[in-house]
Amino acid sequence: MMIKGVILDMDGVLVDSEPYIREAATRMFAELGLTVRPEDFIPFVGAGEDRYIGGAAEKYGVPLDLPKAKGRTYEIYEEVVKGRLEPLAGAREFIQKAKERGLKLAVASAADTTKVMINLRESSLASEPFDVIVTGLDVVRKKPHPEIFLMAAERLGLRASECLVVEDSVNGMAAAKAAGARCLAITTSFTPEQLAGADWFAANLAEAPEESLEW
Helix, strand or coil, X not given: CCCCEEEECCECCCECCHHHHHHHHHHHHHHXXXXXXXHHHHHHCCXXXXXXXXXXXXXXXXXXXXXXHHHHHHHHHHHHHCCCCCECCCHHHHHHHHHHCCCEEEEECCCCHHHHHHHHHHCCHHHCCCCEEECHHHCCCCCCCCHHHHHHXXXXXXXXXXXXXXXXXXXXXXXXXXXXXXXXXXXXXCCCCCCECECEEECCHHHCCHHHHCC
C-alpha cells in the first residue's frame, strides 16, 4: 500500500494549545466555584472538549450544563491564546513536504469547530493548503474510536490504510490504528512508551522521519 494522504491532529501536533485549553477550563471551573488540578484533564486529552470538560466535572461529581460550560471555556480560551499561539516546530515544513509529494492533506481534531478555527487563525495556519478539515462536531463517536479518521480519509477520497495519521495523544494513536492507518506519534504530550503501537515517533514535525512520508 502506498501513502496517498496525511491526516493531522491539531493540538500537540500543529500547535501546542494544551496548556491554554487547560488554563481556560480551569478558569471556567473556578467561576463555578470548583478548583480542579492539571492532572484531572490528562485522561481526556485528545477526546474532545465534551470529555475534557465533562470528565473533569464527573470526577468531582459536579453537575454541569455542558454546552454553557464549553461555550464559556472557548470564550476564555480565545482571550488566552491571543497573540500567543504559534505553529509547532516543523509544522509548516512538514505540510510543504507532503504537498510536494502530491499527498492530500486533512486536519482531524476531536475539538469543536470553534476551537479548531481559533487555532488555525491565531497560529496563521489557516492559509495552509488543507483539503479537508474534520472536527469533533462532525462525528458521533470520539477518539479512541476511529470514526474521525475514517471520515477524514473518506472525504479525501482515500482509504484509511493509504493515510498517515499524525497524533500526539494515546486516544488519538489508538483511533488511528483502529482505523487501519499508519501513525506518526509526536511526543509532545505523552512518552513513546505510552504511545506504543505507533509506526514512527518524533519529538515534533521538524524531526519526523522521512520514511513516514515515503512508504
